[in-house]
Amino acid sequence: xxxxxxxxxxxxxxxxxxxxxxxxxxxxxxxxxxxxxxxxxxxxxxxxxxxxxxxxxxxxxxxxxxxxxxxxxxxxxxxxxxxxxxxxxxxxxxxxxxxxxxxxxxxxxxxxxxxxxxxxxxxxxxxxxxxxxxxxxxxxxxxxxxxxxxxxxxxxxxxxxxxxxxxxxxxxxxxxxxxxxxxxxxxxxxxxxxxxxxxxxxxxxxxxxxxxxxxxxxxxxxxxxxxxxxxxxxxxxxxxxxxxxxxxxxxxxxxxxxxxxxxxxxxxxxxxxxxxxxxxxxxxxxxxxxxxxxxxxxxxxxxxxxxxxxxxxxxxxxxxxxxxxxxxxxxxxxxxxxxxxxx
Ligand code: FAD
Numbered sequence: 001x002x003x004x005x006x007x008x009x010x011x012x013x014x015x016x017x018x019x020x021x022x023x024x025x026x027x028x029x030x031x032x033x034x035x036x037x038x039x040x041x042x043x044x045x046x047x048x049x050x051x052x053x054x055x056x057x058x059x060x061x062x063x064x065x066x067x068x069x070x071x072x073x074x075x076x077x078x079x080x081x082x083x084x085x086x087x088x089x090x091x092x093x094x095x096x097x098x099x100x101x102x103x104x105x106x107x108x109x110x111x112x113x114x115x116x117x118x119x120x121x122x123x124x125x126x127x128x129x130x131x132x133x134x135x136x137x138x139x140x141x142x143x144x145x146x147x148x149x150x151x152x153x154x155x156x157x158x159x160x161x162x163x164x165x166x167x168x169x170x171x172x173x174x175x176x177x178x179x180x181x182x183x184x185x186x187x188x189x190x191x192x193x194x195x196x197x198x199x200x201x202x203x204x205x206x207x208x209x210x211x212x213x214x215x216x217x218x219x220x221x222x223x224x225x226x227x228x229x230x231x232x233x234x235x236x237x238x239x240x241x242x243x244x245x246x247x248x249x250x251x252x253x254x255x256x257x258x259x260x261x262x263x264x265x266x267x268x269x270x271x272x273x274x275x276x277x278x279x280x281x282x283x284x285x286x287x288x289x290x291x292x293x294x295x296x297x298x299x300x301x302x303x304x305x306x307x308x309x310x311x312x313x314x315x316x317x318x319x320x321x322x323x324x325x326x327x328x329x330x331x332x333x334x335x336x337x338x339x340x341x342x343x
Contacts, residue, residue: 015105015167018044021095021118022055022067022075023110025086026210029055029063031180031222032110036173037070038181039137040108043146046139049105052076054098056091056196058084068187075191082198085210086114088121089203094196096125104168106146108137111172119172128166134173135277135296145169151273151296176221176277218252218268220276225251225284228271228298231258232287232308232327239265241331242286248338254278254298256288272297286327290315307331 018040023030033053040051050073055064057079064077078094099107099122109119111133123130131148136158138147145162146169152159163169220226227249229242239253246253254276255269271278273296283301288294290306290313298304299318306319307327316322323330 010165010167012167015103017050017052017073017102017104018106019099019104019108019168020051020053020072021107021109021115021122022053023112023114024055024057024060024063025114027057027060027063029067030110030112032112032115032173032175033067034070034180035175035178036108036110037067037072039173039178040106041071041181043106043137043139047105047144050074052104054078054095056080056083056094058082061191064191068189068191069183069185070181071184071187072181072189074189077191077193078196079193080196080198082200082203083196085207086118087203087205087207088117089205090198091118092121092125093202094198096122097196098194099126099168107168107170109170109172111174115172119170123170126168128168128170129163130170130172131161131163132172134171135177137171137173137178146171174277176279220252220254220269220271220278223252223278224281225249226254226271226278226280226282226298226301227251227284227286228254228256228269228288229259229265229286230256230288230294231262233259233264234287236264238287238327241328245284245286245331245335248335249282251280251282251284254283256291256294285315285319286331288315289313290318 020036020040022033044051052074053067053072054076058081067075082090109115119130134148134150136149140147147160148171149158149160227242227246229239243253254271255265257270259265260267260270273293277297279300282303283298285306304319305321306315307323307330309326311324
C-alpha cells in the first residue's frame, strides 16, 4: 500500500473532529471504546467538534452499527480481510493514512495491550506526539488545546502535557477511568465503509494462531462488587477469606500491590495506579492501608467499606463505612450474617 506523506508545514486550522480508535477483539467491541466515546463527547461539547469512531476489522458490520447508539456523529469502518485480527502493521498503516488524509484534531486510543502497541506507531507515522496512559483529559479554556494528564515520577505527581505545534493531539487513555457514553434509542450518526488498500506484503508479522490463556481472567473494570485484600491478610491463605466474601456477594477479588509483590495473588487482581482502575457500586478494602497509589485506582467507587485493625489507617478518610477490627473476625461474621439473611 502506498504510504501517505507526513506534512511538516502544519496549519492548525486544517484539523477537525475528535476521533476514537475503536478496539475489537474477535469481532466484539472492547468496553474501552465506549469509555473513550463518553470522553470524546465531553471534549467535543467544549470545542464544538464532531465525534468519529474508527474501527478496523472484517465482517463486523453489526457490531460497528451498534456504536451509533452511543451518539457519535460518524463511524468509519476500515473493512479488509487482512484487518480481521489485529496486526501492528495492518492497523497502523490503515489508520495513519486515514489520519493524514482526513486530519482529525484529537485522536484517542485505549491504553490496552493493543492500544499501547498501536498508538505510538500511528503517532510516529503521522509525525505527531502522544501522551501515554492518560487518566484525565480536558480543554484549555483559553487556547482550546487538549490538556492531557497522567501520573509522572513514579506516581508522585500528576503531569499535564500539551501538544502545541503538531496535529493530531494524541493520547492513550487508561481503561476503566472514563465514564462510558450513554446508550441512546435514536441514533443520528452514519457509518462510512472504507476499504484500505493494504496487501499481505504490508504486514510483516503474521498472526498464525490465537491461543487463549487457560488462567481464569478477572473482570475488575465492569465488576459491581469488588472485595480487595491487602497486606493485612498476612499471606496467600488470607485470600481464601477474601474469595469467600467475594463469592457470597457475587463480586470479584481485588488486591493491593503489596500482595502482588509478595506473590500472594496474580497481578491481574491488582488495583491502583499501576494496576486496574475500578469504579464498582461497592468496594471492600480489607487490610489495606489506603496508600495514594491504591486510592488512585478505586476512590471513584460508589460506596467504600474499609476493614482495618488500625483506627488511624488513611483508608478511613475515604471510606463510607469503616470497621475497626481484625479482618479474620470481621469477614467470617459478615459471611455468617449474609447466610442468615438468605434463609
Ligand atoms: P500496607 O500499607 O502494609 O497496609 C496493610 C494494612 O493492613 C495496614 O493498614 C494494617 O493496619 C492493616 N492490617 C494488618 N493486619 C490486619 C488485620 N488482621 N485485620 C485488618 N487490618 C489489618 N499499591 C497498590 O495497591 N496499587 C498500585 O497500583 C500501586 N502502584 C504503585 C506505584 C508506585 C510507583 C509506587 C511507588 C507504589 C505503588 N503501590 C501501589 C504501593 C503503595 O504505595 C503501597 O505500598 C501499597 O498500596 C500498600 O499495600 P497495603 O495497603 O496492602 O499494605
